Amino acid sequence: MAQKPSIPKGTRDFGAVEMARRNYIFNTIREVYALYGFRQIETPAMENLSTLMGKYGEEGDKLLFKILNSGNFRGEVTAEEYAEKNSAQLAARFCEKGLRYDLTVPFARYVVQHRDELQMPFKRYQIQPVWRADRPQKGRYREFYQCDADVVGSDSLLNEVELMQIVDEVFSRFGIRVCIKINNRKILSGIAEIIGAADKIVDITVAIDKLDKIGLDKVNEELRAVGLSEEAVEKLQPIISLSGTNEQKLDTMRQVLAASETGLKGVDEVAFVLNALKASELRNELELDLTLARGLNYYTGCIFEVKALDVQIGSITGGGRYDNLTGIFGLPGLSGVGISFGADRIYDVLTQLDLYPAETNSGARILFINFGANEAAHCLRLAAAIRKAGISAEVYPDSVKMKKQMSYANAHKVPFVALVGESEMAEGKVALKNMETGEQQSLSIDEVIEHIK
Template sequence: MGVQKPSIPKGTRDFGPAEMTRRTYIFDTIKSVFRTYGFLPLETPSMENLSTLLGKYGDEGDKLLFRILNSGDFMGGVSTDDLDPQRRGALSSKICEKGLRYDLTVPFARYVVQHQSEIAFPFKRYQIQPVWRADRPQKGRYREFYQCDADVIGSKSLLNEVELVEIVAAVFAKLGIRVTLKMNNRKILAGIAETIGHADKMMDITVAIDKLEKIGIEAVNDELRAKGIDDEAVTALAPILSLSGSNREKLASLRETIGGSETGVRGIEEMETIFGLCEAIGTELDIELDLSLARGLNYYTGAIFEVKAKDYAIGSICGGGRYDDLTGIFGMPNTSGVGISFGADRIYDVMTGLELFPSDTDVTTRALFLNFGAEEQRAALRAMKRVRENGIACEIYPENAKMKKQMEYANRRRIPFVVIIGSNELAAGTANVKNMVSGEQRSVELDEIANALEA
């Protein structure tokens, strides 16, 4: 019988060294920006108690939770009645008490409530960890993927929204991606629903208009009618969704249209404040008020964000918004927060597609010292010690192999420099440093190798 070929579960990925250096570059860039805005790092366990996770993501989300079998004799407390197909839910809760986290937001809320006495509010945290969803794998959708979140909790101030806008501007400027930040406000959407006489159907309306860009106005109108929105309301909605002009002009038009809704007016005022402060700072970012932006998640209550790449066709690469009661699910009500999440996988695809990674991202080892035998090895090892003390990555070819083989290794690894200390160099107390890109070779004193490699 043949040996079974190893494989990994569907919807998961290996990241080889080339991908990891690029992913690390993205994460390091995002983290460096988070830190300059005073965000603190946080990590939570991969698994949470199912009681923490269940009921937080709706019925659909509950189905997509990966459950973990209790360790040991997990069937120990199970009776024959529990095996009845009608009682599957009860059986599952007996044999699985834990599950893999589905996102970083619910564990964050759990952490805040559990540690509220130790935390200084407002609490600014960033978290970059994998999450798991038992979804059907398809292109761009995985069962294990990383989220990259920053949230401020315990403050209603709109300065937090403005700082998140600045963070978006800083991250994408550093990564070299030209983007548009689309913004809207759930209070404005509530005001629109109220104005067209369907305040009770706000969720149906937002779910439909969120698809405007994908399916077009006619298909959105059909979906609205199917949800019981009358023709008069559909007609009243159309001009609101097609408002044009600057953000200020759109807000002014909205005041005229939905000015009778108290909630709607509050949403307009919030956006005027955010846009006004962004202008005052001089944000370079292209910011657009987009009334079709709804973001599917139910817990958003104020400003909502979505970032699109200008030069590459892909879904949103970053999104977020204000939520007023995230910790209420764990018994700590009235704690407002605002957060943003960067889509690392999509950002990676954009940067690969547009060739935005710096050319030296893939270069991990700067110099390979060739191996010419026992005496030369000792000299090379001593020289390498000094090179590494200067913070330069180097390695030695472990075998005294043919020079051609050693040079081929340097090429395959894309190592930019090769250092040669053969018998002639050993006698002269020098080394030959060869630039593998230009082919240029120069002789330097052994103490000067580090300087030669920096050039």
């Protein structure tokens, strides 16, 4: 009995309609990136594990897909080492490469490796799949696409402002109402400093970042579990639950962080970005959220996250500044800031809200009905003329019953059907049928092109 075919959990096939929708997402994001002067690059699906490990924190490292070495990868491992059953140690011996976890670390590697070829600041965008050995669930996949834009070689906060404008423009084009959340890792460092837990900044940010997912009580449990005193946990409570306008929050944090130079610098950076964006009149809500932590170790300045307002789903865009990342690869002092659109989650939001343009779901704009060999040959010439005008066209390949050909047009949401029989061929006309209204008219090929356009 033949084995039933399947695909790995957390991955998906995409049919023609789904790919048309995905391409709508990719093309929209690509167009906006290009409007702001970003240039496209690509990096390999797999990287050396030495490039990936240690860049995402301990939790992130666990989610890396590792690739077994080719050949006799077991040859140098002793029986004693096998007996210890230390999976992490064995993986390090068996695997030198891994699938990329995100696009930012490979980009940092790219910048260092190609630094002599790049003009700084360098603005790049990248639209490629990434992989995470995560538990599949709604809105979370093991293979998914990211659509990143990054600027390296500039310390200016105008880059943060521009990236927020890009976020606003992309979601406005999609018709998705969002809240753009902003915070700063320096503020979080300042908070850790004033509660006497500066050495726990990573643990604190990882815990706070889970607030939306697990709630305040569980976050507090995690904070205690990593060694925070009860007094320190109590000091965090009013900060975590701070409310009011962005200006009120900034004023409060200036008072709370008065003794922290690092914290005050973070407040100033956020204030600059918020004030600059006021003049650009964003169409979406912009909120200072002090619980936003972005649980990745490499962020050092402003951090961003985008939430859809009309759908219950996780973050659909995120990013921030990561001054220290390229230093890990031997190029210290190069600042970077970037954002990443989660294309798969955006797909789910657009689907739930039914926001795809009608033309996204259609293939050809016009289908020529096949009445026989002579008519089909004539229609091939007409279709060629229509394609030269930039309109997608199909000629049905088989001379079968009209009902079957019309059903094909309906199934593929083709808006126009062309009927060209002997009389139309003799008159140099096309009987053009609008599949939505049912209206049919006799037109020349030039008139058909003008009508469809």
